[in-house]
Amino acid sequence: MHTHDLIRELREANGSKIVLVVADGLGGLPLTPGGKTELETAVRPNLDAAARDGVVGLSVPVLPGITPGSGPGHLGLFGYDPLEHRIGRGILEALGIGFAVGPNDVCIRGNFCTLDAEGKISDRRAGRPTTERCIEVVNKLRSITVPGVEVFVEPVKEHRFVLVFRGDGLGDAVNDTDPQAVGVPPLAPNGNDAASRRTAEVVSQFIAKASAVLKTESPTNGLTLRGFAKQPKIATMQELYGLRSAAIAVYPMYKGLARLVGMDVLDAGQTLNDQVERLAKVWGDYDFFFLHYKYTDSTGEDGNFPAKVQMIEKFDAAIPAMRALKPDVFIVTGDHSTPSKMKSHSWHPVPTLLVADTCRTDAVTEFSESSCLFGGLGRFEAKHLMLLAMAHAGRLGKYGA
């Protein structure tokens, strides 16, 4: 029996409120063996207090050793098996720039490249144009039309752009045109089924017209496409859990991921304080709140240990205002670890705390990687966190008599 069928069968509505706070890339590593992680270094009285009041543990985002991107990392936290529900690269790219993806859209990541006189790729990133230049070239491509579909071209950064085809009956089983090599021409798009052949045909037309436009734009005189993807078919949080769900996130990617599972995406302002204010204002309107904090990840990606420590301390300071709303279930976790030492996402389990009246409190008095190892939640798969949230919220009935 699929866990989601079980949830649909057992779920109950009771007016309780769940707050899931995701500090992106929360988990870290010590810079030297035996040292302290970013979280352990931070002064974090409020996270420690929550750890004392509740129960802690370590979340495994996907599987031991598997480093997730933001997509799988968040899907897991929302209770969707990240190995079962895949979000294609094109979709993530589109979500990342805040493009409102629809059910009939095929989203594609595009790269400008430089083609030589024979049409072979000489630079896969077209000499890394400035983002201003990217916008300029994209604007020229926007004049292209393809009969029967809507075409959207959106700049991302440097040589990167997003291409979206909107229309009935478009499939996404189309190969990348990027050969991932120089000295060869871009590949032709081919569809793997009838609907995807239709997409390939549309894409071919677009590429032909784009080639004409770009001809005189050297070094950005060519393009490659990859990650053809439609939105995955996924039950909404409302359908699955019966929760009226709201996302309070500042960055487009996380708003997009929340929209994908049917959350209402609220105006979150620009700062954590804005987000907490929004949370308080809409408290009566929803059952489930997803609050996303970005800077624990971005400072980790930068390899800036002290900055990540500082961002954790800033995050810590916002905790009391959230708890003051008295959520029935209050959860703090991350979608993955982002150790400054690695300057990247990692697979390491993520410190997690849960506060609720029905907690079997543990002896842990601090919120850190090393203390969570001894917490009552143990080590669990991220996809099971929502089961615990629902249970502690009194929203899951008994299975079997």
Add this chain to the structure above:
Amino acid sequence: MHTHDLIRELREANGSKIVLVVADGLGGLPLTPGGKTELETAVRPNLDAAARDGVVGLSVPVLPGITPGSGPGHLGLFGYDPLEHRIGRGILEALGIGFAVGPNDVCIRGNFCTLDAEGKISDRRAGRPTTERCIEVVNKLRSITVPGVEVFVEPVKEHRFVLVFRGDGLGDAVNDTDPQAVGVPPLAPNGNDAASRRTAEVVSQFIAKASAVLKTESPTNGLTLRGFAKQPKIATMQELYGLRSAAIAVYPMYKGLARLVGMDVLDAGQTLNDQVERLAKVWGDYDFFFLHYKYTDSTGEDGNFPAKVQMIEKFDAAIPAMRALKPDVFIVTGDHSTPSKMKSHSWHPVPTLLVADTCRTDAVTEFSESSCLFGGLGRFEAKHLMLLAMAHAGRLGKYGA
């Protein structure tokens, strides 16, 4: 590969003996955060000694956050995936009153209700009749016959009764006739496949005759039916593990669950001492013994913390007599937690201990929720406990060369 196929392939017979003692609803919660659970409060020298001699851990009955009923809780402990093998409500109701369910039986939970002059339900529980009255009305229904099948009507309690149709080719995919509402008449039974349409036809005949009998019995002048269920097709413990298995349980529900997996259900007397005496008497006749203790659950359900503590202490006192029989594998666990604080079953992991010569003993010296967190068995799914039991009994050969 299904775990059960693996077991069948690897299992070996060696005359060793396994005792599985289930203290129903064993796990608990502190009444106040940071306090002690029922088990932690109890004086339990013998459980602690067993914890010291063996290895402990925490059993997750189904999945994190999922609260099991007795059926799934015990199936898991017997090594059957509770999400794969479902026991219908009608079956559980029949097992609960000690009805000897057979393979051709469709079991149904019945409720007496009150119908108004138009045949609409005005009280779904018929004013909660006394159990004596329930027995009286059930006795009148026992005169009803339906050609081609045997009919059994058994009183349960107040407005509840069990209805069983025994006959070849009866299916159980029949809708509840209980509309779960007042002001509407009971629904007609409809079958979802040929065999279930046959059942629906039989049930319709029964209802017509019952209506005539009940007409003058207001307020118990109607009935609704739900949870149509046949016995699940399930391998016996003998077939699966090659274990001659015996159940020593006092309450009908647990005898019934044991019968479902093919255990011999022995006369267990009325008390824990009776049960232990029975265990000693039949020691030579079986390989596997399931001993069930109810009162840790019932006191938890009552929300009576001190009574649950007392029942744990009583349970503790019976441990030495069981261990004196020198089982090769001695296990104490629960089918789920029943915290007095919640007055209900819960999803919290269950303290578990296992004593055998092959234990990798841990540093844990007490048997409690908090100490089991640090035990050598870690946190495991209940359905894997029998694998450990078989392994420690020397009854599982090597997988692969």
